[in-house]
Structure formats: C-alpha cells, structure tokens
Amino acid sequence: MKRILALVLVLVLALALFGCGGKANEPSKTPGGTDQPGKPAEGGSIKIGLLGCITGEYAQYGIAVHNGAKLYINKVNAEGGVNGKQIEIVEYDDKGDGTEAVNAFTRMVDNDGITALIGSVLSGATIAVVSEAYPIGMPMISASATAAGVTYNEDTDTVFSNVFRVCFIDPFQGEKMAHFAAEVLGAKTAAVIYETGNDYAVGLKDAFVKAAQEIGISVVADEGYSKGDKDFRSQLTNIAAKNPDVIFSPNYYEDDGMIVTQARQVGVTGTFLGGDGWAKVTEYASAADLEGSYYCSAYAPGSTDAVKQFEADYAAAYNGETPNMFAALGYDAAVVLVDALKAAEAKGLTAGTDEYKAAVIEAMKNTSAVGVTSQYSFDEFNNPIKDAVIIKITDGKEVFDRMF
Amino acid sequence: MSVLSMIVSQLINGLQSGSVYALIALGYSMVYGIIMLLNFAHGDIIMVGAYIVWVTMSVLGLPPAVGIIAAVAGCTLLGVIIEKVAYTPLRKSPRLSLLITAIGVSFFLQNIAQLIIGAGSKTMPAIVSGPNLYIGSVNLSFVAIVTIVVSLISMAILTILVQKTKMGKAMRAVSEDMGTAQLMGISVNKTISFTFAIGSALAGIGAVLYSCAYPQASPTMGSMLGLKAFVAAVLGGIGSIPGAMIGGFAIGILEAFVSAVGLSVWKDGVVFAILILVLLIKPTGIMGREIKEKV
Incomplete structure (x- = not known):
C-alpha cells in the first residue's frame, strides 16, 4: 500500500514538474528592439545583448537598468554610433531566473550573434550566465549584481576575467x-x-x-x-x-x-x-x-551636475519618470561597455570575432570611462573602484x- | 577612564535595564503569588504600553505627561480586562489550562498589534531629556538616573501598599489561603483584579521607562523582555516582592557585565543558563520560602 502511495506521489510530482517545465520552455516574448527602429547602419552594426528581469517580482530593478542602458546607447547611436556603426540592442527577459537567463544567453550567442552583454540584473541569474559566458570569453558587464561570486569563484580561486560590474560590492x-x-x-x-x-x-x-x-x-x-x-x-x-x-x-x-x-x-x-x-x-x-x-x-538623486543631466535626459525619454540608482547603474554599464567597444573598433577588428571580444575585455579591464555616478576602473577581481x-x-x- | 569608573559605568547600565526587568518581574511575581499563574501575556502589556505612548505622542502630538498617564492607565485597564475575559472563567480549571490561555493572550496581543500597526518598528519621541551628569570620569545619562529613581519610587510605593493598607492585607491573605480569606469576608475577585491592576500599572511604568531608554516600539518587543523578567522573578523567588526586585537588578547587572567583557553574543544564553541553574539548585529562588504542599 505504502509503495503504491509513494509511486502515485512520485508520478504526481513528476507531472507537476513537467507542467512547470513546459511553461518555462515556451518561447518568452522579447520586447527587445522597441527602441531600435532598425536603422540600416551604413558601416554595419555592433550587436550587444541586454539581459535582465523586466517582468516578474523584480521587474522594477530590471526595467530601470534596461531603461538606463538604452538611454545611453540610443544617445550614442543618435550621435553617429561607434566608428560609424550603429549599436544594435538584442533585449531578452530572464524573469530573474537562472535557467531562463542561460536559455536567453544561448539564444543571443547562437541566433543573434552578440558581441558583448549587459546583464544580468539579479546576482543569481548573473552567476548562471557567467558559467556559460566565461568559457567562450564573452565580454559581460552587470549593472547591479553585487554577489562576490559574480566575478570570482572562491572555491577554485578563479577570477572570471570576462565579467565586470559597475555597482560596488558591500x-x-x-x-x-x-x-x-x-x-x-x-x-x-x-x-x-x-x-x-x-x-x-x-x-x-x-x-x-x-x-x-x-x-x-x-x-x-x-x-x-x-x-x-x-x-x-x-x-x-x-x-x-x-x-x-x-x-x-x-x-x-x-x-x-x-x-x-x-x-x-x-x-x-x-x-x-x-x-x-x-x-x-x-x-x-x-x-x-x-x-x-x-x-x-551608491547614488543620490540630484547630487552632482552629471546626475542632474542624467535625470533630465531620463525624464525626457521615459514620460517624465525619475530615475533611481538602478537606472543610473544601467546607464553606467552601457558607458563602460561602449567605451570598450570604441577601443576594439579603433584596432580595426570585426565585431563578433574572438579577437574583438578579447579586445573589448582588455579595454574594460583598463577602462577610465566616466559614467553618471563616477569614473570607473577595476580591481583585480573586476570589481569597480569608483566614487561613493x-x-x-x-x-x-x-x-x-x-x-x- | 580608570577600571573603577568603568565598572561603575557598567553597573549603572545594569541598574538601568535591571530596574525595567524588576518592574516587570514584580507583575509576574504578584500574579503568581495570588493565583499561581505564570502570566506570559505580561511582557506584551509592556508592548501595548509602548504603543500607547507612541500613539499619544507621535500620532496625536500630545505632551509627554499625557503619554505617560495614558500608558499607565491603558496598561492597568488592559491587565484587568485580560484577567476578567481570559482568566476568571478558568479559575477552577487545571493550572495548565490557565498557562496555555496566558500564552494564547500573548500571541493574540502580538498579532493584533502587528495587524493594526504593522510589523515594522515605530520610533518613539523623546519622553524625558536632560543633560548627562559627570561624577569624576563616570558619565551618568539623564535617562538612566530617571529610570532608576522612578522604579525605586514605584517599588517603595508598592511595598507600602502591600504592607500597610487594607487592600494589601487582603492581597497577602488571598495569596496565603484563598478559601479562608473568602470565609473571613474578603472579596477574592476584587482582590485578584486589584493585583492584576497593580501589576499592569507597574508594567505601564516599565513601558514608559523602556521607551525612554530604547526609543523603538515593535509588536514582539514584549516577548524577550517578558522572558527575562520571568527569569528575574524566578531568580528572586517567584511570589516574593523583594525577590522580584533583587532578581531584576541582578539580571540587568549580569547582562551588562557579560556584554562589557565582550561576550554580548552570549548575553541571552547566560540569562537562561541562570534560570536552569536556579531551578536545579534552589527552585525557590533567593527570597522564596519553601511552602509545604497541603494535603
């Protein structure tokens, strides 16, 4: 009797899991590219991924980061892009979930052919992506993942050399x-x-x-x-x-x-x-x-001239909304990444190639880019050294x- | 700062928290003395008192004197209501039922506070304020002096009340032997209610003093405070009024010195270890008398 009961329970559990799994595997809607009217770029384009939780429980964080990052990239594109090339944003939603994040990342790499990634937003999802991105040397910068494990694995004493962040750790x-x-x-x-x-x-x-x-x-x-x-x-x-x-x-x-x-x-x-x-x-x-x-x-509204300018630009782009810390860090992540893209372009490399990615990582490591919240440089663990x-x-x- | 003045400072810290413990322990001890009930809702009466101070002063913006009177009056009333609603119907039931009811009342008060006011803590306005005093290199905070003085005065009044008044005599008689007291024409119900009222009024004073020293009110603030006061009452000898005072001060001073030598993480552990030791070695406590079970 007990055995039958156990069997039934196991079956129910398995079905329940499959049910959830099925849902999770449905293609998630990607509201990406809405801000990108698909201008045919004269000198080609540079594809970068933007990944974060823009729906679900932590959507407030994700939406702010994405808005901040898109604000800067749209500005760069409007001013003529990087080396005459437009930056094309490929935006995915990971719902704050590690599995979703990895699925989205794989799709970005295999189908969209991104050159670099801004993301993810939550530490857990970011760590999941890092385990995929580190072996293939994909340049990656997170705006908001604070966990130490994002850039450094304590057990194996490995610094994930391709991963950076703009938020300071505790x-x-x-x-x-x-x-x-x-x-x-x-x-x-x-x-x-x-x-x-x-x-x-x-x-x-x-x-x-x-x-x-x-x-x-x-x-x-x-x-x-x-x-x-x-x-x-x-x-x-x-x-x-x-x-x-x-x-x-x-x-x-x-x-x-x-x-x-x-x-x-x-x-x-x-x-x-x-x-x-x-x-x-x-x-x-x-x-x-x-x-x-x-x-x-990390951030104080209305504090410096740079922050005031950012607040004005953000309000103009997003129906008068006031940006928070996450939006500012999203903006800064884009600033640091685009600065590194410029360096790679200056070397005359082709976007998407391994050499290009390595050049972007190299440039981020030695960055001195100035964002809204601070000027940036990185320490040996790829954590930012910045102003508070x-x-x-x-x-x-x-x-x-x-x-x- | 010399070692001696350091010790004096820590002693004052201990006396300050100890006097609040003592006031609460008195309520525990008096109620236990009269109806053999460990009133575990007693700590939560402090919590209600603290919220009354908060409501009168922060929400209604009334002066501190009104807050203090409202807290003491509110606690007294609450104590009597709890006794009438929850304990009187169970007077003839086994003592375990009373104990469980007391725990139920405690949870009820905590949850109702959480429901109405919210789980986060509320900040108290300053009830009393004044300059720090210096005696040599020893720093005496105004709040500490007020706390210690007010609780000593309260205890003196209580002692006079119990020893010198007719009601006090009735209380002592009822705690000695409820049946005989009734036969002598003492209204047992009135006396028990009076005991709850006095105990809860002391809790109200304790709530005000606690709010002066730790200006935050939260729904669960009473539970740890109540447990510590319970340990104080047991240490002093539960049922004994001077015992509760001694126990309260002893626990306060002990906590202060445990923290002072850098073992603050062990503070609660040490207090409860005392409880275990007292129960193992001298269950009647410091001042408790051994009462032979009547057969």
Whole structure:
C-alpha cells in the first residue's frame, strides 16, 4: 500500500514538474528592439545583448537598468554610433531566473550573434550566465549584481576575467569609509560596533578594520552584538572609555538609530559613520544625536551636475519618470561597455570575432570611462573602484555631502 | 577612564535595564503569588504600553505627561480586562489550562498589534531629556538616573501598599489561603483584579521607562523582555516582592557585565543558563520560602 502511495506521489510530482517545465520552455516574448527602429547602419552594426528581469517580482530593478542602458546607447547611436556603426540592442527577459537567463544567453550567442552583454540584473541569474559566458570569453558587464561570486569563484580561486560590474560590492563601503575617516575627517582612532552573524555588517566591518590598519587609523574597540538586541549600552560604554574619533556602525537603520541614541547617553562623542544600511536612519534617532554623522551610498538623486543631466535626459525619454540608482547603474554599464567597444573598433577588428571580444575585455579591464555616478576602473577581481556618495546628516536631514 | 569608573559605568547600565526587568518581574511575581499563574501575556502589556505612548505622542502630538498617564492607565485597564475575559472563567480549571490561555493572550496581543500597526518598528519621541551628569570620569545619562529613581519610587510605593493598607492585607491573605480569606469576608475577585491592576500599572511604568531608554516600539518587543523578567522573578523567588526586585537588578547587572567583557553574543544564553541553574539548585529562588504542599 505504502509503495503504491509513494509511486502515485512520485508520478504526481513528476507531472507537476513537467507542467512547470513546459511553461518555462515556451518561447518568452522579447520586447527587445522597441527602441531600435532598425536603422540600416551604413558601416554595419555592433550587436550587444541586454539581459535582465523586466517582468516578474523584480521587474522594477530590471526595467530601470534596461531603461538606463538604452538611454545611453540610443544617445550614442543618435550621435553617429561607434566608428560609424550603429549599436544594435538584442533585449531578452530572464524573469530573474537562472535557467531562463542561460536559455536567453544561448539564444543571443547562437541566433543573434552578440558581441558583448549587459546583464544580468539579479546576482543569481548573473552567476548562471557567467558559467556559460566565461568559457567562450564573452565580454559581460552587470549593472547591479553585487554577489562576490559574480566575478570570482572562491572555491577554485578563479577570477572570471570576462565579467565586470559597475555597482560596488558591500565590503567596498567599509574600505571607503575608512579612507573617508582618515583623509577627510583626519581620524586617528576608530571603534566598530556591528551585528555578528549578519554577512552585510561583518563584511563592511572587516573591510573597514583592514583598510583602517593599512592607512594608520588604530581600531581601539571592536564590539559585537547579536540580532534582536536592543541594549547596546555595555558595548558603547567600552567604546566611550576609549574615546575614539570615529565609530563605524555598519548595520541596518533600526539598530543604527538605537546605537547612536544610546551612545550619546553613555557619553560617546565621536563621529558616527555607516554604510548604505543607514538610509532613512533619521526616522530612528533624534536630529541632535545624529548631527554630523556620515554614511556612504551608491547614488543620490540630484547630487552632482552629471546626475542632474542624467535625470533630465531620463525624464525626457521615459514620460517624465525619475530615475533611481538602478537606472543610473544601467546607464553606467552601457558607458563602460561602449567605451570598450570604441577601443576594439579603433584596432580595426570585426565585431563578433574572438579577437574583438578579447579586445573589448582588455579595454574594460583598463577602462577610465566616466559614467553618471563616477569614473570607473577595476580591481583585480573586476570589481569597480569608483566614487561613493557621501551623505551627511544635518538638522535631522540626510543631505548629499560630496563624491568620495 | 580608570577600571573603577568603568565598572561603575557598567553597573549603572545594569541598574538601568535591571530596574525595567524588576518592574516587570514584580507583575509576574504578584500574579503568581495570588493565583499561581505564570502570566506570559505580561511582557506584551509592556508592548501595548509602548504603543500607547507612541500613539499619544507621535500620532496625536500630545505632551509627554499625557503619554505617560495614558500608558499607565491603558496598561492597568488592559491587565484587568485580560484577567476578567481570559482568566476568571478558568479559575477552577487545571493550572495548565490557565498557562496555555496566558500564552494564547500573548500571541493574540502580538498579532493584533502587528495587524493594526504593522510589523515594522515605530520610533518613539523623546519622553524625558536632560543633560548627562559627570561624577569624576563616570558619565551618568539623564535617562538612566530617571529610570532608576522612578522604579525605586514605584517599588517603595508598592511595598507600602502591600504592607500597610487594607487592600494589601487582603492581597497577602488571598495569596496565603484563598478559601479562608473568602470565609473571613474578603472579596477574592476584587482582590485578584486589584493585583492584576497593580501589576499592569507597574508594567505601564516599565513601558514608559523602556521607551525612554530604547526609543523603538515593535509588536514582539514584549516577548524577550517578558522572558527575562520571568527569569528575574524566578531568580528572586517567584511570589516574593523583594525577590522580584533583587532578581531584576541582578539580571540587568549580569547582562551588562557579560556584554562589557565582550561576550554580548552570549548575553541571552547566560540569562537562561541562570534560570536552569536556579531551578536545579534552589527552585525557590533567593527570597522564596519553601511552602509545604497541603494535603
């Protein structure tokens, strides 16, 4: 009896799986090329892929990235293209799913013959594509995939030399804030307080401590707390005893608000620094306690002239919409890629060939392209070295301070 | 900062959180003393109190005094309502049914708060504020002083109430022997309701003090707080009023020093290890009397 039941269950499961599989294999509609009226290019064209989740749960991210990237490429085409050639966008939707992403990528390579890829949007889908793109040396740049595994496989110690990204990865913020503390605030001593067991907080803290030691800030107190804690007085009393110039608190905003409030109560007077988890912290602590704190972020609306120009162009192209960080990074990904295409064209190579792709990768690796959010260069793991937005808290408001 | 002033600072941190634990532990202990019920909904009364402060001050924009009065009055009322609705009908049932009902009330309060106000935490406005004091190199925060002083005053009033008034005498009589007390003409129902009211009023004061120190209210904030206070009540000897105070301060100070030596991750673990140790070694707690089972 049990065996029959098990068999039936297995069958049902198998059918259910086939059902899903069938759906997944239906050709997905590709709304690509809508912005590309198929101008016959005089000097031929360069095909690049644009891949991301433009439908489904995470569509907000994908649509913004795609709009940003298309905004720049359309601009380049309108100005005459690269070396007289129009850039042709082949756009696919991966719905944020790894299998869909790989299917779409295979189609782009086999049917469309792309030369380079902007994508994907989510880390998971991007990693899936990387495993296909790395062996064939396809130049690839993601606007928003933050996972370390996108450009580097820790197990095999392999850097995926063909893959780049324009968003900074989490630990980068810790490094940034250490340099900011030393170079702008002139800090000599620092303390850290972080949630143990939270990858984000620990990653930022480790990077901060490492960078601080390298540039000569002494880390005088290293205090942890566990998830759900509301009382940080004991740790903060330890920190107060050391009287550090800056306190780095790379946690999420609710905890950060509580930490700052209690820190002032137990007599911590140093400047607080944080990562992008601090956004909206002003709702969680008083203006007086937060006054003069800094945190870093990837994007701030209306911050620099470049951002203002981008916002105006974006609004003009997309019915007055205000771009977010994802749109700006999508734009920047296109900037870095097109800059590399120019370098490959300058060598007189033919788009689509292996030499051309290698030249594009080579050019991206040594890029100094200037996008909306920063100028770019890449480190040994193909992660961007770029400016972060520094936000200062003044009078209970989170105000753009500078690019750093 | 010298080692000594460091120790004093940490002691003050401990006394501050300990006084909130003590106020809540008192509510646990009094209710247990009178009807042998571990009122696990007690921690959630704190949560409701914190939200009352938030609503009166942040949403309605009323001054702190109104918020404090509303929280204490609201908690008192809530405590009595819970007793009338959930516990009185079960007075004759096995104690396990009461315990399970208490857990049910706790979940009910948490979920209703989540439904009405949302799962995210709300930020409290500053209820009291003042300058930090310095004694030598020891920094005394204004909030810490207020917390410790207010809870000590509350405890003094409670002691007078229990020892010197007629109602206090009735409470002691009912907790000693409910049947005989009734025969002596004491209204048991009234006395039990009064006990819940006092316990919940202390929870209301605890809620205000907690909100001063940790200015965030969330639907589940009461559960860990309630458990810690429960451990404090057991440590002090459940049913004993001075025991609850001592237990509360002891747990607060212990937590402060565990965190101070860098074992903050173990803070909760140490507190619950205390519970296990007390139950193994001296189940009656520090101040508890051993009561012979009446046959």
